[in-house]
Amino acid sequence: MAVGERLRRWFKRTGSEILGWILIPVGIVMMPAPGPGTLVLVAGVALxxxxxxxxxxxxxxxxxxxxxxxxxxxATWPRITVSFLGGVWLVVLAVIWWQSPEIPEFDVLGVGFGPHLPAAGWGTALGLLASAAAAWGLLLYSIIRWRHPDPEPAAEPSKTTMSS
Known part of the structure; x- marks a missing residue:
């Protein structure tokens, strides 16, 4: 048996189990942070x-x-457009979090915020960019896999009269 075949069989049995058990806690930790935590968790369960x-x-x-x-x-182009714009919004937020502008200081339920964005920096920005890439990739896959072209209106039968 070739080494490549042995590695493939090992990963199918043992490696996928190890990776699955790694992805589940990583996905749980990523859930409250901006980023694809749910996708990581589901990937672990799938493995x-x-x-x-x-x-x-x-x-x-x-x-x-x-x-x-x-x-x-x-199902409709407006839904596809809104989904695409959701990814654009994530990219905009990534740029804002990467730049970390100063914000006014304020309290929400006794928790103070400002003058910097919470969790500002490249880590959060990369998580947001990964989310945008995942969203656009899933949108493209869904369009290719499940988008049915708009049905063309049925042509009316031509009304030709026969001359006698």
Whole structure:
């Protein structure tokens, strides 16, 4: 058996399980921070699904709901446009968080903010950019996979009269 084949089989069994168990806590930690924490968590569950029934039970309804949401999201061009603009908004926020402008000081429920943005810096900006890239990639995939072209109006049958 070739080394490449052995590595592929090892990853299919053991490596995917190890990576899945790594991605789940990383995704949980990433959930409250801006970034693709949910996608990382779901990726970990997806890697564990072939090995564990509990992961498969979690993944099946998520897969069905994700497909239905994707079909709904690309059903019309206005929805596609709004989704694309959501990615643009994430890029704008990434630039703002990277630049870290000073903001007015204020309190929300006794928690003080300012004069700097919370979690400002390149880490948050990269998380936001990764989210935008993931959003645009999923949008493109959904358009290719589930967007049905607008049906063309049926041509009316021509009314020709026969001359006698």
């Amino acid at each position: 564990l699904a072939p090995h564990h029934a509990w992961a498969q039970r979690i993944l099946d309804p998520l897969r069905k709901q994700a497909i239905e949401a994707a079909k709904y999201g690309v």
